[in-house]
Amino acid sequence: MTRLIGWIGFSCSTLLLAACGQSSSGADDRAAGAAGQALDIAPGVTVSSATYRVVGPNGFSSAGTVAVGSSADVPVSLSGLPGGTGFEIDLAATASDGMTVCEGSTDFDLPAGGSTTVVVHLTCGIPTGAVQVTGTTNVCPVVDALQILPAETRVGGHMNLTATAHDSDNGPSSLTYQWIANGRPINGQTSPTLMFTCTTPGNVSIEVTASDGDPSCTDSSTATVMCSP
Numbered sequence: 214m215t216r217l218i219g220w221i222g223f224s225c226s227t228l229l230l231a232a233c234g235q236s237s238s239g240a241d242d243r244a245a246g247a248a249g250q251a252l253d254i255a256p257g258v259t260v261s262s263a264t265y266r267v268v269g270p271n272g273f274s275s276a277g278t279v280a281v282g283s284s285a286d287v288p289v290s291l292s293g294l295p296g297g298t299g300f301e302i303d304l305a306a307t308a309s310d311g312m313t314v315c316e317g318s319t320d321f322d323l324p325a326g327g328s329t330t331v332v333v334h335l336t337c338g339i340p341t342g343a344v345q346v347t348g349t350t351n352v353c354p355v356v357d358a359l360q361i362l363p364a365e366t367r368v369g370g371h372m373n374l375t376a377t378a379h380d381s382d383n384g385p386s387s388l389t390y391q392w393i394a395n396g397r398p399i400n401g402q403t404s405p406t407l408m409f410t411c412t413t414p415g416n417v418s419i420e421v422t423a424s425d426g427d428p429s430c431t432d433s434s435t436a437t438v439m440c441s442p
Contacts (some may be wrong), residue, residue: 252281252315254308254337260315263306263335265289270297281306285335287317296326304333312339353430354380354388354423361419365439368414372438374407378423386426393420411440 251261260281267275279289287304294300300323306315315337323329358377366372380388392399392407395418399407409419417440422433 250283252283252285252335254313254315255310258308258310258313260306260308260313260335260337263287263304263315265302265304265333267291267294267300267302269295269300271295273297273300279304281315281335285315285317285337286332287335288330288332290328290330292328294323294326294329296324298322298324302331302333304335306335308337313337314340351385351425351427351430352380352382353427354378354425354432356421356423356432356434359419359421359434359436361436361438364436365441366411367441368411370411370440372409372411374409374419374421376405376421376423376434378405378432380423380425384425389424389426391422391424393422394418409438411438414440414442416440 251259253259262278262280264278265276267273269275273295275291275294279287281287289302289304291302300321302319302321304315304317307313308315315335317333317335319331319333321329321331356376356378360375360377362373364372374392376390378388378390388405389403390405392402394409399409405421407421409417411417417438418435419438420433420435422431424431
């Protein structure tokens with residue numbers, strides 16, 4: 214069973230309860246009882262029914278629903294159980310406020326099999342860790358193309374680089390660009406166009422990254438140019 218923080222305890226009192234709809238693997242089980250008033254958790258917050266699951270030896274499993282009365286000690290009438298030891302029954306219920314959860318669990322033995330009534334104590338509280346998050350989703354920019362003219366020039370010559378990108382949601386900020394040549398940033402260049410000057414012969418890897426202001430939301434494109442001797 215899930216452990217809850219901030220449990221609300223209840224003391225025993227007179228109770229009228231009902232159980233229904235029990236099914237098991239290989240058996241037509243039944244649970245029965247008498248209906249009663251709901252369990253009061255807080256002003257205006259009640260629990261009137263709970264679901265239960267029974268597991269036992271040799272893979273036995275059974276489940277159903279039981280009515281919850283005015284007490285947190287809920288008796289569940291079970292029948293058609295095989296003989297054995299090491300049975301466990303778990304109860305769970307959600308209160309009328311949709312947030313408070315009640316749970317309970319107990320072990321029992323039934324060596325001769327047959328029918329029995331097991332009392333399970335419910336404890337109730339609002340689970341911790343349930344967080345509602347609201348906000349907007351940022352659509353990342355996309356670099357559509359990187360154009361280089363010319364793709365080859367002599368040392369001392371220039372190349373015109375143009376990046377084309379789009380941002381579907383146009384935010385949170387306007388697009389900016391970061392240019393990198395052979396792994397080194399070209400400082401001061403944040404526009405979609407760049408005039409690159411060949412300084413040494415050989416291949417140069419040019420990378421451009423488009424950003425919309427969200428550092429975790431970028432896109433890049435890379436091309437190789439030739440600087441001839």
